[in-house]
Amino acid sequence: MKMINRVEDIISEIREDLIGLSRYILNNPELGYEEYKSSKKHIDILKKCGFNVEEKYMGMDTAFRAEYDSGKEGPTIAYLAEYDALPDIGHGCGHNLLGTVSTGSGIVLKKLLDNLSGKVLVIGTPAEETSGAKVRMVDGGAFDDVDIALMAHPSDFHEESGTSLALEAIQFTFRGKTAHAAASPEKGINALDAAINTFNNINALREHIRSDARVHGVIIEGGSAANIVPDLAICQFYVRATTKEYLIELSKKIKNCAKGASLAAGTELEITNYELSYDNMITNRALSKIYNERIKDMGVEYIKPFEESTGSLDMGNVSHVCPAIHPYFGIADREITGHTRELAKATDTELAYDSAMKAIGALVLTAIDIIENKNLLEEVKKEFENTKR
CATH class of the missing domain: 3.40.630.10 (Zn peptidases)
Structure with missing residues (x-):
């Protein structure tokens, strides 16, 4: 005392x-x-x-x-x-x-x-x-x-x-090719399509991830005008899991979602971390x-x-x-x-x-x-x- x-x-x-x-x-x-x-x-x-x-x-x-x-x-x-x-x-x-x-x-x-x-x-x-x-x-x-x-x-x-949950901050940068979206869309490569399909792929994956994990993201770049095929799209995600081990496993699956979307759209893909990862x-x-x-x-x-x-x-x-x-x-x-x-x-x-x-x-x-x-x-x-x- x-x-x-x-x-x-x-x-x-x-x-x-x-x-x-x-x-x-x-x-x-x-x-x-x-x-x-x-x-x-x-x-x-x-x-x-x-x-x-x-x-x-x-x-x-x-x-x-x-x-x-x-x-x-x-x-x-x-x-x-x-x-x-x-x-x-x-x-x-x-x-x-x-x-x-x-x-x-x-x-x-x-x-x-x-x-x-x-x-x-x-x-x-x-x-x-x-x-x-x-x-x-x-x-x-x-x-x-x-x-x-x-x-x-x-x-x-x-x-x-x-x-607290382990976290990885993942950025996907998709690069395509501009074209007139009405006159010659076939000449363009739509980077925004790749970003949107990344979200779709991740949403399909949600059925198969642990209930205590979290994945949430935003599109921070997706084009400048509706009549131009976007040649650049960037999305950022937080991927969270209860352990470092499962975070590594889940992050790999999330990255594969972006790779598949990029392949389907025909874009180039760059994967980076936009913030440091937390244990x-x-x-x-x-x-x-x-x-x-x-x-x-x-x-x-x-x-x-x-x-x-x-x-x-x-x-x-x-x-x-x-x-x-x-x-x-x-x-x-x-x-x-x-x-x-x-x-x-x-x-x-x-x-x-x-x-x-x-x-x-x-x-x-x-x-x-x-x-x-x-x-x-x-x-x-x-x-x-x-x-x-």
Whole structure:
């Protein structure tokens, strides 16, 4: 109880600074890899609190890595901050508050670390909504020396860390030949036909894919005038599956749908990825159990059991290289849909800020449990080795 009280006292000391951070980012929404103001606000407060900060981390202008080392051997705890917004609706996913919770957790743990051991990191991870920086960071080895990775996401209600779908973002570019669509259509090669038949082929395939998989797409280029045979058509798809293995299998089938459509129309076909691919989220249950207990210690009476998610997170990639959790903290008294202006507005309330402070407390106490109890860390790591793919 003494540690809980100390954590709560530190949170109270920095509460107004954290609210200011979240509110500033809410009012200055920036898209992925354009979060110059947002990342600077995080960096400024972390420097002020004594962190060593590496800016433009791994070659990304709006990424950063903040570190504080106690000088005593112990685990490395990483809190991951997001701060990108959505087009048109701003912070409809609440990343203004999410990033604030991660930075706040890092600051609180840092203030306690000299009496503990180990190292705390706050890693600024741009562009979660699109081509997530965590993927590039994982590939670059950013988490190779991390013992546990933690973050908590705002939502309508408190919910345990769960799953997410692996994702591949596939673009099909069909190239044909223009011709007058009325006078000499036989001289043209219709790229739009290939794109439309790709959708038809995929819709026929839906009967034979797993019910927990998802395929959805749009045509972003399909011609400029009805009397010209389109010589260029481009469509983009998200392909999602519960595991990387099935994602690979399903993506191959989706690509074959486009190849067949291209062959029938007589077009040339180029297949590319228009965003980075995300791995499925593997929640470390041992680590999640600690967080669930600690969020209750912070005054949350009920946390919903996790549900199978049909969304995708670049935190999934992190979960394949180190133990990780991605729980949700409630910021509303009613159901609110994500990616809406309503959720963005809900991040700027006393209820939301109170909940965010509780999430910070739980994330810090979870880290302290891992630092102080080697058996817990061993349990977490044993589970990770048994579940990673």
